[in-house]
Amino acid sequence: MPNIKSAMKRVKVNKVKAANNKATRSNLKTMLKKADAAVAENASDKEAAIRLAIKKVDQAAAKGLIHKNKAARKKSQLAKKLNG
Known part of the structure; x- marks a missing residue:
């Protein structure tokens, strides 16, 4: 455990940010799975x-959780599933 006040704050802040990042990543994965399932079922709401x-x-890429090239690749794959 750090002794310096600013280092203690950084530990707390990093813990909160890590939790937020984990939640956002989890939400991203869930949405990707739901989109895949909608395409597989040929559901009426697959476009949505x-x-x-x-x-x-896009939100994950803007926050730096995933690389912008990975984001572009995922978006391209999703568009291909919708159109092709």
């Missing part, structure tokens, strides 16, 4: 599911 998944991918 893919649009939501693309939104979550």
Whole structure:
């Protein structure tokens, strides 16, 4: 445990940020799975599911949780599933 006040604060802040990042990543994975399931079932709301998944991918990339190239790749894969 750190002794310096600013280091103690950093530990707390890092813990909170790690929890937020984990939640956002988990939500992203869930949305990607839901989009895949909607495409596999040929559901009527597959376009909405893919649009939501693309939104979550963009948000994760903006926060730096995933690399921008990975985000572009995921978005391309989702669009291909929708159109092809």
